[in-house]
Amino acid sequence: MDELDIVIPTIRNLDFLEMWRPFFQPYHLIIVQDGDPKKTIRVPEGFDYELYNRDDINRILGPKASCISFKDSACRCFGYMVSKKKYIYTIDDDCFVAKDPSGKDINALEQHIKNLLSPSTPFFFNTLYDPYRDGADFVRGYPFSLREGAPTAVSHGLWLNIPDYDAPTQLVKPLERNTRYVDAVLTIPKGTLFPMCGMNLAFDRELIGPAMYFGLMGDGQPIGRYDDMWAGWCTKVITDHLGLGVKTGLPYIWHSKASNPFVNLKKEYNGIFWQEELIPFFQSVALPKEATTVQKCYLELAKQVRAKLGKVDGYFNKLADSMVTWIEAWDELNPPNGAVATTNGTAKSK
Amino acid sequence: MDELDIVIPTIRNLDFLEMWRPFFQPYHLIIVQDGDPKKTIRVPEGFDYELYNRDDINRILGPKASCISFKDSACRCFGYMVSKKKYIYTIDDDCFVAKDPSGKDINALEQHIKNLLSPSTPFFFNTLYDPYRDGADFVRGYPFSLREGAPTAVSHGLWLNIPDYDAPTQLVKPLERNTRYVDAVLTIPKGTLFPMCGMNLAFDRELIGPAMYFGLMGDGQPIGRYDDMWAGWCTKVITDHLGLGVKTGLPYIWHSKASNPFVNLKKEYNGIFWQEELIPFFQSVALPKEATTVQKCYLELAKQVRAKLGKVDGYFNKLADSMVTWIEAWDELNPPNGAVATTNGTAKSK
Numbered sequence: 001m002d003e004l005d006i007v008i009p010t011i012r013n014l015d016f017l018e019m020w021r022p023f024f025q026p027y028h029l030i031i032v033q034d035g036d037p038k039k040t041i042r043v044p045e046g047f048d049y050e051l052y053n054r055d056d057i058n059r060i061l062g063p064k065a066s067c068i069s070f071k072d073s074a075c076r077c078f079g080y081m082v083s084k085k086k087y088i089y090t091i092d093d094d095c096f097v098a099k100d101p102s103g104k105d106i107n108a109l110e111q112h113i114k115n116l117l118s119p120s121t122p123f124f125f126n127t128l129y130d131p132y133r134d135g136a137d138f139v140r141g142y143p144f145s146l147r148e149g150a151p152t153a154v155s156h157g158l159w160l161n162i163p164d165y166d167a168p169t170q171l172v173k174p175l176e177r178n179t180r181y182v183d184a185v186l187t188i189p190k191g192t193l194f195p196m197c198g199m200n201l202a203f204d205r206e207l208i209g210p211a212m213y214f215g216l217m218g219d220g221q222p223i224g225r226y227d228d229m230w231a232g233w234c235t236k237v238i239t240d241h242l243g244l245g246v247k248t249g250l251p252y253i254w255h256s257k258a259s260n261p262f263v264n265l266k267k268e269y270n271g272i273f274w275q276e277e278l279i280p281f282f283q284s285v286a287l288p289k290e291a292t293t294v295q296k297c298y299l300e301l302a303k304q305v306r307a308k309l310g311k312v313d314g315y316f317n318k319l320a321d322s323m324v325t326w327i328e329a330w331d332e333l334n335p336p337n338g339a340v341a342t343t344n345g346t347a348k349s350k
Numbered sequence: 351m352d353e354l355d356i357v358i359p360t361i362r363n364l365d366f367l368e369m370w371r372p373f374f375q376p377y378h379l380i381i382v383q384d385g386d387p388k389k390t391i392r393v394p395e396g397f398d399y400e401l402y403n404r405d406d407i408n409r410i411l412g413p414k415a416s417c418i419s420f421k422d423s424a425c426r427c428f429g430y431m432v433s434k435k436k437y438i439y440t441i442d443d444d445c446f447v448a449k450d451p452s453g454k455d456i457n458a459l460e461q462h463i464k465n466l467l468s469p470s471t472p473f474f475f476n477t478l479y480d481p482y483r484d485g486a487d488f489v490r491g492y493p494f495s496l497r498e499g500a501p502t503a504v505s506h507g508l509w510l511n512i513p514d515y516d517a518p519t520q521l522v523k524p525l526e527r528n529t530r531y532v533d534a535v536l537t538i539p540k541g542t543l544f545p546m547c548g549m550n551l552a553f554d555r556e557l558i559g560p561a562m563y564f565g566l567m568g569d570g571q572p573i574g575r576y577d578d579m580w581a582g583w584c585t586k587v588i589t590d591h592l593g594l595g596v597k598t599g600l601p602y603i604w605h606s607k608a609s610n611p612f613v614n615l616k617k618e619y620n621g622i623f624w625q626e627e628l629i630p631f632f633q634s635v636a637l638p639k640e641a642t643t644v645q646k647c648y649l650e651l652a653k654q655v656r657a658k659l660g661k662v663d664g665y666f667n668k669l670a671d672s673m674v675t676w677i678e679a680w681d682e683l684n685p686p687n688g689a690v691a692t693t694n695g696t697a698k699s700k
Contacts, residue, residue, distance in 0.1 A: 101451070124629065125544035127506065127598050128513060128528065135530060137523065140516040141545030141579040143629045144622065156477065163478060166490040173487065178478065180485060184532040189542035194475035195491030229491040248477050272494065279474065279493050 002027075004087040004113070004202075007079035010034045010041065016093045017044055023097070023107055027089075030079040032057075034218075035071050052078060064332070067325040072218020074227035076198070077326075080205060080212050081333050087116060088209070089202040091253065098160045098254040101181050111251035112155045112202035115185055119149025120245020122190040130185040130247070153208040153244040154235060157200035158182075159255040164197045166225075166272070167265035170258060185249040190240045193282055196232020200253045203235075207244055209334075210294045211235045213326045215319060217267075222315055224267030229275070230319075233282045238297040241287040270313070277312045281305075295327050302327075352377075354437040354463070354552075357429035360384045361391055366443045368394060373447070373457055377439075380429040382407075384568075385421050402428060414682070417675040422568020424577035426548070427676075430555060430562050431683050437466060438559070439552040441603065448510045448604040451531050461601035462505045462552035465535055469499025470595020472540040480535040480597070503558040503594040504585060507550035508532075509605040514547045516575075516622070517615035520608060535599040540590045543632055546582020550603045553585075557594055559684075560644045561585045563676045565669060567617075572665055574617030579625070580669075583632045588647040591637040620663070627662045631655075645677050652677075 007030045011017060017024065021044075029049035033041055037053035057078055058065045068078045073092065080088050089112055098106045118132040123146050131138045131147070138147050163178040188194050203212060211234050214227035239246055285304060291297040302323035309316035357380045361367060367374065371394075379399035383391055387403035407428055408415045418428045423442065430438050439462055448456045468482040473496050481488045481497070488497050513528040538544050553562060561584050564577035589596055635654060641647040652673035659666035 125538050125542050125598075127508060127544060127547070129532060135526065135528065137513070137515060137519055137526065139514050139545050140519075140547065140575065140618075141582070141625065142516075143625050144518075145626050146629075158477060163487070164489050165487060166492075168494075169487055169490075176485065176487065178485065180533055182479060182532060182534040183530055184534060186536075188475050189539050191541045192475050192539035194477060195489050197477070197490065225490065232491070248475075268490075275491065275493050276495050279496075 003085050004089060004109070005030050005079070005083040005085040006109075007032065007076050007083065007088055007090040008093060009073035009076035009079075009090075011043070011093045013093060014042065014044060016096070017047060019096050021046070023109055027109070028085070030083055032075050032079045034069075034073055034075045052082070060333075061329050064325050064329040067213070067216070067322040067329060069214065069217045069221070069227065070219040072221075072224060072227065073198070074214035074217040077212060077214040077227075077231070080209055081330050083205060086204060086206050087113070087202060088205050088212075090198060091201075092199045094256045095159070095199055095253040096256050098252040100252075101183075106251050106253075108157060108200060108251040108253055109202075111185075112157060115155035115247045115250075116152050116202060116204055118152065120152045120187040120247055121146070121149050122187050122240070122243075122245045123150070125189055126186075129249070130187070133185065150243050150245040151204075151207060152247055153204050153239050154196070154246040155202040156194075156196055156246065156248040157202070157251045157253060158249065159197075159199060160252045162255040162258045164199065164255070167261045167268050168272070170261035170264065174258075174261070181252065182249065185247050188236070188246045188248055193233055193236055193279060194246070194248065196228050196235065198228030198231070199255065200251070201228070208235055208239060208294055210327055210330045211238045211298050213298075213323060216315075216322050222313070223270045223274070225264060226268070226271040226275075229271070233278065234298065234301055237282055237285050237287070237301065238294055241291065241297055242294070270315075274312060277309065281308055295331065298327055299324060353435050354439060354459070355380050355429070355433040355435040356459075357382065357426050357433065357438055357440040358443060359423035359426035359429075359440075361393070361443045363443060364392065364394060366446070367397060369446050371396070373459055377459070378435070380433055382425050382429045384419075384423055384425045402432070410683075411679050414675050414679040417563075417566070417672040417679060419564065419567045419571070419577065420569040422571075422574060422577065423548070424564035424567040427562060427564040427577075427581070430559055431680050433555060436554060436556050437463070437552060438555050438562075440548060441551075442549045444606045445509070445549055445603040446606050448602040450602075451533075456601050456603075458507060458550065458601040458603050459552075461535075462507060465505035465597045465600075466502050466552060466554055468502065470502045470537040470597055471496070471499050472537050472590070472593075472595045473500070475539055476536075479599070480537070483535065500593050500595040501554075501557060502597055503554050503589050504546070504596040505552040506544075506546055506596065506598040507552070507601045507603060508599065509547075509549060510602045512605040512608045514549065514605070517611045517618050518622070520611035520614065524608075524611070531602065532599065535597050538586070538596045538598055543583055543586055543629060544596070544598065546578050546585065548578030548581070549605065550601070551578070558585055558589060558644055560677060560680045561588045561648050563648075563673060566665075566672050572663070573620045573624070575614060576618070576621040576625075579621070583628065584648065584651055587632055587635050587637070587651065588644060591641065591647055592644070620665075624662060627659065631658055645681065648677055649674060
């Protein structure tokens, strides 16, 4: 599998890459530095990587760089845009290798690739979970016409140890740890929204890349920690429209440390209000038949965000603008006719 | 929990009750004998049970007995009707006690009761599965307004060893065994249909009982092995309409033996064709606002079955008639004002 890039939003500790070395070294890394461009990220020997800081993003995108968040891990989506590979795996730097119940290190990438290479079943629920896994199949009563499934666009992995809780839940349950290893992969049915977490996430860039915009978060924005959620809601609505699938479950990573719940509350509190309006919005979005590509779907979604969420807060008008800018930038760096755009980062090694 | 009855469609082997004795003895059993009423089912000492054979069903329901299948385990739904308890657990007699990964006997009933007593989450998917389980919660991005959940109407348990495959899959994979213990309970989202298996199933009679009709199968009918599927599709459409939840996953039972795939193919083959029309039908069924009770929903569904599936096969007109008869019989045995109907079976012991 040399068609995959690993996108990492900054690396604050070097143990991270050392721990993942056996699994990541065969792949190309794209590191998107989220803070001060003057700081240097030292990448250990032996990794094949390119690194982009804010100066690179500004240089490459020019005025369109405004759509990429600053001082927030949402900037990672720039990496999706500059990758030339079919698949992307993105992971946070506080996520380590987890162990399966037998004590064996989990090769998260291998499982994500399995998930992406086998179909999804968004149109009907299979009670024995992923019917394409070894030892499983479609159960009695599953219509035969649906057993081909749908192409899988997204593989959403989970986390042992620190669960991905919001600030209020973190505050209420500071000691809760996820110790339950659920040996399942399943398709999130068509028409159902889910909270997509960016900690341990893989997707097919060709099928869904332009919808994986992580929004405007962090520096200068009234919201944080909703970057992956926003991408997840947009992505799910578009995969549903285009007949693609989203899987969740295996693989697990080991989420080593909880972020500060007080800081998180400050970032999240607008989101906690707004999501009460966002969910009904995404649940009722209808995309027109003419929207046959991810880009067309996304631009239509931007239009509806402006029309229906602008009144929730002015932020959503700005976000709708950025969604359009994002698609323009995506198409510039990924010209449809296969022409090559130059996007080299500041550092390259191997 | 003395508000639960266990409904069993015939008992062909006595090991079954002996194996379940520690778990079932505290409960009342309702045995519905599916074949020749002259045959005697010997129930071991110590069980509190009532037994109904075809003669009892005819005597109790009179002409309305036509809605209860003969010589098919679909007759079990008669037991749902005569029960006076809030909860029903139904299980097949080739299902034994399974072991969890630590080697401990699984108390299937206890898990079903947990599932039924805690809410479901049909309106939004929680990636850490049932958020009401110990050690789990709602993840970041789950709208707070939806965290109360919905009342759980159905708990669908799974099977280790012999998976619940249709005849074609049985024929193709005669040796496949389900060995994967997935430690999860999850809600099947609103708007998503699933293949409900009657082997290991619990439900809340008060919330959904009248929709648990297992149809016309077996003797004199052109179809078999779709009794639970039919009940599942009807039930799911109605729980969705009424804002109730359906869970699947734990508990597992040990399914000891595969039924004969050749016999099964004969029973199923009409169903295999018909389900290709049934699924789109159930996916597009719309129940009117005025349908505020399970009975009203079910009668409306019967009307639509006649209108839209009658042209698939004349069988569906007969089935629609039986659906109406079933509701009439249900209401007769379960008068809304709490009056008591007499339904004693032929045998009672303790």
